Amino acid sequence: MINLVKQLKKDLVPIDGVGIQGHLIVGEVPTTIEQNIRDIVATGVEVAITELDIRMNLPATPALLAQQKIDYQTVITACNNVKGCIGVTVWDYTDK
Numbered sequence: 001m002i003n004l005v006k007q008l009k010k011d012l013v014p015i016d017g018v019g020i021q022g023h024l025i026v027g028e029v030p031t032t033i034e035q036n037i038r039d040i041v042a043t044g045v046e047v048a049i050t051e052l053d054i055r056m057n058l059p060a061t062p063a064l065l066a067q068q069k070i071d072y073q074t075v076i077t078a079c080n081n082v083k084g085c086i087g088v089t090v091w092d093y094t095d096k
Helices: 002-010 033-041 062-080
Strands: 017-025 046-055 085-090
Touching: 002 033, 017 033, 017 062, 033 046, 033 062, 046 062, 062 085
Parallel strands: 017 046, 046 085
Antiparallel strands: none
């Protein structure tokens, strides 16, 4: 993604931001997510995490739900820690 943004800018293609679709799996959130966001922002664009959902195999268990909570916190904290990360959109949330 970083190389693509750099090439688009080099080619004078107007690009202001990158959306990162956040379809993740419980317990498998990349440990580098904050650095990845920082690296993209360093190219001069904003980043938005879109469609954030962190799925799990069912049935849900207390341990899986606890890990899912940690994973959501990790992603949202990563965005909050980077000035150029402008927001997080949660995908398909329900409290049924």
